Amino acid sequence: MLSATVEDLKLFMNTLLARPAFDSFLLTEGSVTTCMTYLMDGHYRTGYFDREDAGKHPEYVAWGYVRPHVFDMIRGHQKPLKMRFVFRAPEEIVQKLLSDTGAPLTSGDVSGLYINIVYVSGSVSVTSGTALRVFSADRSLEQAWDRYVTAIFRQLNIAIQSQL
Numbered sequence: 001m002l003s004a005t006v007e008d009l010k011l012f013m014n015t016l017l018a019r020p021a022f023d024s025f026l027l028t029e030g031s032v033t034t035c036m037t038y039l040m041d042g043h044y045r046t047g048y049f050d051r052e053d054a055g056k057h058p059e060y061v062a063w064g065y066v067r068p069h070v071f072d073m074i075r076g077h078q079k080p081l082k083m084r085f086v087f088r089a090p091e092e093i094v095q096k097l098l099s100d101t102g103a104p105l106t107s108g109d110v111s112g113l114y115i116n117i118v119y120v121s122g123s124v125s126v127t128s129g130t131a132l133r134v135f136s137a138d139r140s141l142e143q144a145w146d147r148y149v150t151a152i153f154r155q156l157n158i159a160i161q162s163q164l
Contacts, residue, residue: 002126002162006124027042058091089115094112
């Protein structure tokens with residue numbers, strides 16, 4: 001598990017809210033607290049879009065769809081008091097990491113690979129997590145996911161400081 005603090009808050013928030021860097025990730029849940037708290041359940045609701053598209057969507061809505069709405073929520077002169085987002089890796093990333101690591105798991109064994117982002121009082125913490133449906137003593141997938149998340153931040157030129 002990776003636990004880190006973002007060093008450049010302005011760059012990170014701009015990347016998270018105004019650029020497509022995390023758009024392919026799925027939002028499982030989120031909250032934004034300004035003068036009130038907005039709660040987001042990321043489950044995809046099939047009745048909202050065309051019924052012809054039913055069954056063609058993932059379980060959760062992509063961050064790229066939600067991002068402009070969140071940006072509009074917090075745009076203004078005052079910073080939000082708190083924000084929290086839980087991102088889930090899309091299936092393609094899970095498959096790639098399983099293949100690359102040779103972990104003794106199938107994609108059906110993996111409940112999700114997660115990135116938790118929490119903004120409070122001018123500070124952003126990032127935590128990675130791996131959820132499995134089966135017990136495994138093998139930690140290669142978890143370690144690969146931590147490296148993958150670290151590489152995302154490095155590629156975006158966002159410095160993070162590990163907490164562990």
